[in-house]
Amino acid sequence: MKKLLLSLLVVVFSLTQLNAQSFKNGDMIGSLGVGFGWYGYGYGTTSLPAFSLSLDKGIADIANVGPISIGGIIGIKHASYSYTSSLDWTWNDIVIAARGALHYDLFKVPKLDTYGGVALGVRIESESYYTYLNEKASSHQTFGLFALYVGGRYYFSDKFAAFGELGYGLGYLTLGVTYKFN
Secondary structure, X not given: XXXXXXXHHHXXXXXXXXXXXXXXXXXXXXXXXXXXXXXXXXXXXEEXXXXXXXXXXXXXXEOOOEEEEEEEEEEEEEEEEEEEOOEEEEEEEEEEEEXXXXXXXXXXXXXXXXXXXXXXXXXXXXXXXXXXXXXEEEEEEEEEEEEEEEEEEEEOOOOEEEEEEEEOOOOOEEEEEEEEOO
């Protein structure tokens, strides 16, 4: 999956002269997203979609390409598994990451912002379960997170947009809404 996303980013960035129109240097946006498709916790696991909040700000322009944005994302994912009342597991994952993206006008469609980027951060996983002795136990682990993503936002007005992203992090597909602050 990572190789596929990297290949997709290379193809997108190698296209002819691109420049963003819907997202500009200095723009600040906030997005609420729902992520689908998460790496598995195991067979029979019940899982909720991931929920995320991200902020991005345009910080610079690359001539004949488009603006660069930086920001951050925080998200949460919950999953559970129950075999019997004494064999229950629950997982909660929290993702906190910095993001950077290059925005480019790939399809030359007004009001469409297309972009690709990278996120670096941590995934904090907490797990709770009952042991075979029917005692409650829990564990916490922290993992590094590296995610590549591509996405697009379509602005229905000057301030509001719908977005979709493909990548690895909170889910393989994230859909949501965006608000432009300026």
